Amino acid sequence: MKVHIMLFGQLADITGVDKITVENTLDTDSMVKSLQNTYPSLTQSTFVIAVDKKIISANTLLTDQCTVALLPPFSGG
Amino acid sequence: MTEKKIKNIFIAGPVTADFIGKSIQNHSSKKDIGGHSIFLGQIRADKIDGKEVAAIEYTCYEEMANEKMHEIREAIFAKYNLTCMHVYHSLGKVATGEISLFVFTSSKHRKAAINACEELVENIKSSLPIWGKELFTNETYQWKENK
Numbered sequence: 001m002k003v004h005i006m007l008f009g010q011l012a013d014i015t016g017v018d019k020i021t022v023e024n025t026l027d028t029d030s031m032v033k034s035l036q037n038t039y040p041s042l043t044q045s046t047f048v049i050a051v052d053k054k055i056i057s058a059n060t061l062l063t064d065q066c067t068v069a070l071l072p073p074f075s076g077g
Numbered sequence: 078m079t080e081k082k083i084k085n086i087f088i089a090g091p092v093t094a095d096f097i098g099k100s101i102q103n104h105s106s107k108k109d110i111g112g113h114s115i116f117l118g119q120i121r122a123d124k125i126d127g128k129e130v131a132a133i134e135y136t137c138y139e140e141m142a143n144e145k146m147h148e149i150r151e152a153i154f155a156k157y158n159l160t161c162m163h164v165y166h167s168l169g170k171v172a173t174g175e176i177s178l179f180v181f182t183s184s185k186h187r188k189a190a191i192n193a194c195e196e197l198v199e200n201i202k203s204s205l206p207i208w209g210k211e212l213f214t215n216e217t218y219q220w221k222e223n224k
Contacts, residue, residue: 006138008136008137008138008206008208009136009208009210009220010208010220013220050138050141050206053138053140053141053144069138069141069206071138071206072208072220073222073223074202074203074204074205074206074207074208074223075207075208075209075220075221075222075223076135076137076142076166076178076201076202076205076206076207076208076209076223077118077166077177077178077198077201077202077207077223
């Protein structure tokens with residue numbers, strides 16, 4: 001199972017990556033935990049998560065080829 | 078009036094006065110319009126810890142932002158009696174004094190256009206996945222956060 005992860009704004013800045021593909025990740029909670037192990041700076045960051053462009057508010061099961069985006073606080077306008 | 082097609086609101090660089098002028102001109106043939114309301118977001122030269130903002134560099138999650146904007150657009154059209162609604166946001170670098178957001182609503186009578194414009198601006202700022210990096214005159218930067 002492949003999951004595509006996108007990082008934006010300061011999250012891409014502090015990790016140095018904006019796109020990662022991971023295998024065998026079950027849900028958003030375990031995905032975030034594993035990302036924070038790889039990129040410890042993410043533990044200090046504020047962000048919301050969008051699965052296939054919809055913002056989620058609780059742990060969400062992931063499916064093959066889905067896209068998970070980590071979105072820091074918005075600052076458009 | 079509803080529009081089903083998802084529009085792309087993003088343009089590269091600043092929104093120019095020429096572009097805004099032409100947008101207004103484009104409505105002269107729509108004779109049922111009685112009022113327009115326009116909001117223009119301009120880059121402010123904020124001073125933060127002795128450093129001055131020279132420009133903001135915008136990035137976004139384009140697909141999600143356009144889909145979310147589509148939802149906002151549909152909701153605003155359902156709530157207000159509008160003739161027209163146009164939204165443009167800059168991507169990339171926009172210098173202080175330049176325009177990065179252009180929201181333009183038109184209606185038969187002024188109140189709908191004015192209220193819809195204000196609600197759109199608030200929704201755009203709070204709900205669209207867009208990020209601004211404040212570039213200082215001394216070449217350092219910080220990530221902006223909407224208040």
